[in-house]
Amino acid sequence: MKILALNSSPRADGVSKTAILLDAMVKGMREGGADVEMIPLRKKSVKNCIGCYTCWTKIPGTCVHNDDMTRELFPKWLESDIVVYATPLYHYTVNARMKAFIERTLPAWEPFLNRVDGRTHHPIRQKPPKAVVLSVAGFPESSVFSFLSSYVNMLFGKGLLAEIYRPASEIIALPVFQDKAKGILTAAAQGGLELVQSMKISKQTIDQITAPIVEDFDAFANMANSFWNTCIKEGLTPAEFQKKFG
């Protein structure tokens, strides 16, 4: 099984919470025997779709841009059995880099309008891979992912195998939450293994990955606010804060 694991966080591996969770999941997928390639999209050039429809008319199936998406990522995407779309939650949805990637998959469809069960679709030119969506958010409520979930269900339909949403993700690297983080990452690896073995992730495993790290959301907000106040007072970004205070 060929799996392409895309991470659209602009942050470096080790700092990116998307990467921390994705790494664990990929470990499980590899244990299950899958051939997994991880690609941090921040290192690739993926220009925005310009809506010219050249890929639908003059050169069917090929984008007019000559960048990493056309040369490398789109062919790899087409060859994959499963693609993991791992993204930080930005303004309640995928971030701009992931959205640019998704828009650039347009050459895989034909321009025509097909009506199926009362809904309009474009016919498929080249079969898209199955999808898994993984996202991390700063806020502690699971409900922050409801817009993203409805978007990816509309987008991928029956091709969507699993959704993994981790709220309050910024604190998983804090030493005080180490035990809980360990449980979450073990469950993420288990999720990767299950996916390769059965093309789905059990509810029990999803529940373990998404289990609340903090129970008291007011206390969580107070802790976050005192962190931000210190950053502002000291004139430090969060990364600089971490370097200085550990």
Ligand SMILES: Cc1cc2nc3c(=O)[nH]c(=O)nc-3n(C[C@H](O)[C@H](O)[C@H](O)COP(=O)(O)O)c2cc1C
């Ligand atoms: C531009 C921007 C928009 C964000 N929007 C949301 C949001 O809508 N809801 C939320 O809970 N967190 C939001 N966050 C917080 C990120 O989802 C969170 O910091 C996440 O852990 C980042 O993942 P990364 O470390 O992989 O980049 C936002 C962060 C940025 C920079």
